[in-house]
Amino acid sequence: MSQLNIDAIRDCLEGFVPAKIATCDADGVPNVSILSQVHYVDSGHVALSYQFFNKTRRNVLATRRASVLVIDPVTMAQYRLRLAYLGTQTEGPLFEIMKARLAGIATYDGMEGVFRLLGSDLYRVLSIERVPGPTLPPPPRRSLLAATRRCCARISACTELAELFDATLAELRSLFGIEHAMVLMADTAASRLYTVASQGYAASGIGSEVAFGEGVIGVCAREGVPIRITHATSEYGYGRAIADSARRSGMSWASMTEIPFPGLQQPHSQLALPILGDNRVAGVLFVESTQAMSFWYDDEDALAVIASHLGMMMRAMPHEEAGAPTAAVAAAAPEPARSLVVRHYQADDSIFLDHDYLIKGVAGAIFWKLVREHSQQGRTEFSNRELRLDPEIRLPEHAENLEARLVLLQRRLAERAGCIRIEKCGRGRFRLDVSMRLVLEDVAPAGEPADRGAVQQAARPREGRPMQ
Amino acid sequence: MLTAGPLDADLATFCESGLSIVVACSGQDGWPMVGLALACAADVAAQRLRLVMSRDANQALLAAAARSGAIAATFSQPGSHRSIQFKGGLACAEVAQPEDIRRAAEQTDAFCRILVRAGYSETLASAYCAHDPAGLAVLSFSPRDAFLQTPGPGAGGALPR
Numbered sequence: 001m002s003q004l005n006i007d008a009i010r011d012c013l014e015g016f017v018p019a020k021i022a023t024c025d026a027d028g029v030p031n032v033s034i035l036s037q038v039h040y041v042d043s044g045h046v047a048l049s050y051q052f053f054n055k056t057r058r059n060v061l062a063t064r065r066a067s068v069l070v071i072d073p074v075t076m077a078q079y080r081l082r083l084a085y086l087g088t089q090t091e092g093p094l095f096e097i098m099k100a101r102l103a104g105i106a107t108y109d110g111m112e113g114v115f116r117l118l119g120s121d122l123y124r125v126l127s128i129e130r131v132p133g134p135t136l137p138p139p140p141r142r143s144l145l146a147a148t149r150r151c152c153a154r155i156s157a158c159t160e161l162a163e164l165f166d167a168t169l170a171e172l173r174s175l176f177g178i179e180h181a182m183v184l185m186a187d188t189a190a191s192r193l194y195t196v197a198s199q200g201y202a203a204s205g206i207g208s209e210v211a212f213g214e215g216v217i218g219v220c221a222r223e224g225v226p227i228r229i230t231h232a233t234s235e236y237g238y239g240r241a242i243a244d245s246a247r248r249s250g251m252s253w254a255s256m257t258e259i260p261f262p263g264l265q266q267p268h269s270q271l272a273l274p275i276l277g278d279n280r281v282a283g284v285l286f287v288e289s290t291q292a293m294s295f296w297y298d299d300e301d302a303l304a305v306i307a308s309h310l311g312m313m314m315r316a317m318p319h320e321e322a323g324a325p326t327a328a329v330a331a332a333a334p335e336p337a338r339s340l341v342v343r344h345y346q347a348d349d350s351i352f353l354d355h356d357y358l359i360k361g362v363a364g365a366i367f368w369k370l371v372r373e374h375s376q377q378g379r380t381e382f383s384n385r386e387l388r389l390d391p392e393i394r395l396p397e398h399a400e401n402l403e404a405r406l407v408l409l410q411r412r413l414a415e416r417a418g419c420i421r422i423e424k425c426g427r428g429r430f431r432l433d434v435s436m437r438l439v440l441e442d443v444a445p446a447g448e449p450a451d452r453g454a455v456q457q458a459a460r461p462r463e464g465r466p467m468q
Numbered sequence: 469m470l471t472a473g474p475l476d477a478d479l480a481t482f483c484e485s486g487l488s489i490v491v492a493c494s495g496q497d498g499w500p501m502v503g504l505a506l507a508c509a510a511d512v513a514a515q516r517l518r519l520v521m522s523r524d525a526n527q528a529l530l531a532a533a534a535r536s537g538a539i540a541a542t543f544s545q546p547g548s549h550r551s552i553q554f555k556g557g558l559a560c561a562e563v564a565q566p567e568d569i570r571r572a573a574e575q576t577d578a579f580c581r582i583l584v585r586a587g588y589s590e591t592l593a594s595a596y597c598a599h600d601p602a603g604l605a606v607l608s609f610s611p612r613d614a615f616l617q618t619p620g621p622g623a624g625g626a627l628p629r
Binding site: 017018021022023024028029030031032033034038054055063065066068069071072075076078080082115131132133134135136245 | 489491492493494499500501502504522524539540541542544553556615617619623
C-alpha cells in the first residue's frame with residue numbers, strides 16, 4: 001500500500017467530477033469509460049456503481065483489475081487508483097447508500113431515469129498515485145472535530161428528553177450552520193418514524209410520520225446506516241413517497257390523519273443518520289439544505305458521532321418513575337361554558353379535537369386514557385409508571401419509548417389548542433390541564449361495538465355526550 | 469483489400485471540438501492504466517488520431533501504450549453526454565509539435581466554456597483545463613473500431629462504418 005490513503009482523498013469521491021475507469025480484457029485490450037460513482041467504504045476499500053452490463057463489467061469479471069482516475073472537486077488534483085475487484089453486493093446497507101447517492105448524481109448529471117444501480121462492486125485499493133499537474137490551493141477548513149466535541153458536551157448536560165432533542169438541533173445550527181433539521185423516533189412495531197423535534201421549517205410537523213424505507217429518512221431507518229444525497233432528486237422526495245403512501249392506504253382517511261411532513265420543498269442536499277439504541281434503530285437525525293453539496297463525507301462523520309451520542313444520552317436518561325401511581329383529583333371548579341369534543345377512533349387510536357386531527361397510535365391511546373380518567377374520575381395528575389403498566393396502551397415490550405411519545409403528545413397539544421395541556425409536575429409525573437368541558441366519543445370500527453366507555457357508533461357523530 | 473476505418477468527418481469534428489478525453493492502455497504488468505488527454509487531431513484520410521496530453525502526468529501511460537501498441541480513448545461532451553470510444557493499435561508516443569500546442573490551447577478553452585455551462589465555476593473549470601504548453605506530449609494511434617458510449621439504450625454498440 002502506498003503512503004497515500006483513501007481517507008485523505010475522500011473529497012474526490014463526492015461525485016462532483018465524474019471518475020474515469022480503465023480495464024482490460026483477458027487479451028489485454030483496453031477499455032475506458034466514465035464512472036458515475038466511486039464510494040468510500042473504509043480506508044482500504046471503495047465500491048464502484050455497477051449500472052450496465054457493459055464492456056467494463058465483462059472485463060472486471062474476467063480480470064478483477066481496474067485503474068480509476070479521481071479528481072478533487074476543490075483543488076482539481078488528480079489521483080490514480082489501482083483496484084482489485086472483490087465482489088458485488090445487490091442489496092443491503094452498502095447498496096442502499098450507493099443507490100441513494102446515485103439518484104442525486106443522476107439528477108445532477110441530467111441522467112434521472114437512466115442511471116439505475118444494479119450492484120455495488122467492492123474493490124480493495126492497492127495503490128494511490130498523485131498525478132503531477134497544476135492544482136488550486138486548498139481553502140482553509142473549518143474544524144468539524146472541535147464543533148462535534150462542543151456539541152456533544154452541550155447535549156450531555158441535558159436532563160430531559162425534550163431538552164435533549166431541542167439542544168441537539170440548536171447546536172447543529174450554531175456550531176455547524178445547519179438551518180433545517182429534525183429528530184424522528186422509530187415505532188419499530190409499526191415500521192414508522194414520527195417527528196418529535198424540528199427546526200427551520202414554516203410548520204414544525206411534530207407528529208408527522210415517515211414509513212421505514214421511504215425517502216432518505218426511511219431508508220436510513222430500515223438499513224441502519226447514514227444516507228446522504230448531495231444533489232436534488234425526486235426519487236427520494238417525500239412529497240411523492242407520502243402521496244404514494246396516502247394513495248395505498250385510502251386517500252380520505254389518510255389525508256384526515258396526516259400531519260404534513262415539514263421537509264423543504266426543494267432540498268438539494270440531505271443527510272439522515274441513524275440514532276442507535278440497544279442494537280436497533282431508535283430514531284433518525286435528519287438535516288437538509290437548499291444548497292447542493294452541503295454535506296460531505298466529513299460532515300457525515302461528524303453528525304454520525306452526534307447522532308450516536310444522542311442515542312447514548314437517550315439510553316442513559318433514566319425512565320422517570322414516580323413511586324406510586326397518583327390519583328390527584330381536580331379541585332371542584334365552575335363548569336366551563338365552552339365544550340370540546342374529543343373523538344377517539346379505536347381502529348388506530350386516532351384522536352380528533354372537535355373536527356381537527358391531533359394524534360394517533362400509542363400517543364393517541366395515552367391521550368384517550370388521560371382524558372377518560374379526567375372526565376370519569378376528575379384526575380389531573382398521572383405517572384409515567386401507570387402508563388407503562390396499562391395494557392390498553394399497548395406499548396411495545398422491548399422498545400416502549402414512552403417518554404418520547406409523551407414529548408410528542410405534549411408538543412402536539414401545545415401547537416393545537418391550548419385548552420388541553422400536559423405539564424411536568426415532578427419526577428415521572430405530569431399534570432393534565434383542561435380548561436374546557438370535554439365531550440368524549442369513542443368510535444368503534446365499523447360493525448363492532450366499542451368496548452371502552454360510552455359509545456357513539458356512527459362513524460362521524462354530529463353530537464356527542466359527556467362521559468360522566 | 470483495404471477496409472475503411474471508423475473515423476469519418478463527423479466524428480473528426482466531434483473529437484476536435486474540445487471534449488473530455490480519457491485514455492487507457494495495458495501496462496507491462498497487465499494492469500490497465502488510465503489518463504487524461506487535453507486535445508485531439510483527427511486525420512480522416514490517414515485514419516489516425518493524435519492525442520495531446522501532459523507528459524509528466526502520463527509518462528508511464530505513454531511508455532506502456534508505445535510498448536503494447538493497443539489503446540482505447542473515450543471522447544465525452546458534458547451536457548449532451550454524447551460519448552464515443554475508439555479502440556485501436558499502432559500507438560506511438562511523439563514529441564508535441566507547435567500545431568499540437570496550439571490545438572491544446574484552443575480545445576481546452578472550448579472545453580472550459582462547456583464546463584462552465586455545465587455548472588462548474590470559472591475557477592474550477594480553468595483549473596481542470598490548466599496545462600503547461602512546454603510539457604506536452606502526443607500519443608497517436610490508428611482507430612480500428614468506434615463504439616457509442618452515450619449512457620442509455622444502445623450504449624456499447626459499435627458504430628457503423
